[in-house]
Amino acid sequence: MYVVFLGAPGAGKGTQAAEVAKELQLAHIATGDMFRDAQKKGTALGMKAKEYMEKGQLVPDEITVAMLLERIGQADCAQGVILDGFPRTLAQAEALDKALAQQKKAIDYVIYIKVADTELMKRLGGRWICRKCQTPYHEVASPPKVKGVCDKCSGELYQRADDVPETIKARLGVFHAQTAPLIDYYTKTGKLTEVNGEGGMTDIRKRILDAIKKGKPGRNR
Ligand code: AMP
Secondary structure, X not given: OEEEEEOOOOOOHHHHHHHHHHHHXXXXXXXXXXXXXXXXXXXXXXXXXXXXXXXXXXXXXXXHHHHHHHHHOOHHHOOOEEEEOOOOOHHHHHHHHHHHHHOOOOOOEEEEEEOOHHHHHHHHHOEEEEOOOXXXXXXXXXXXXXXXXXXXXXXXXXXXXXXXXXXXXXXXXXXXXXXXXXXXXXXXXXXXXXXXXXXXXXXXXHHHHHHHXXXXXXXXX
């Protein structure tokens, strides 16, 4: 099963994708995490991606598509995947459809997690992430038990370099200009379900799982 999680930065794609992937026993692939990992390792891909990420811009499609297609070809993806943060442009969506079609596969569900921009600005501004397991926290909405320490793995929490106000604004602009057209693209395929991404984590997760289980496109507020 191939599931795409679509949503603006800060919509909660990462948190929800991790939990839903566990529940449905699918691989969780986050292109943002892959780029950050490559940066940490100091690879050529990581250094190239950094130039764009620092400015809140998208990494070029050729680089991103090649990295993603290589990743979904790996053994742990055989049962299917949740894609978190990919595709982010029409060209990426088309490349993915084409690559899957060559293997007689297709995307099954697209979950669009919708959150208002004012809420996104608030969320991203106070976000802290675990260096080890990537679990996100929020200073106000979901703080860790001990400041700076991950509840799950005791890893160190840090603030992403692109979670600063100017870059947050740029990322939201990029979402509206380049990624939002995918809502239309996937609505036309009949695979998209819009899920309200505001409220409690458990409620949002339930809405997502219901949308996948029901398998019917439409609104699920
Ligand atoms: P994220 O962790 O999903 O918020 O992604 C962080 C940054 O990584 C984005 O602002 C982009 O610079 C880059 N990135 C992640 N996924 C993609 C993608 N599918 N296409 C292009 N750039 C991406």
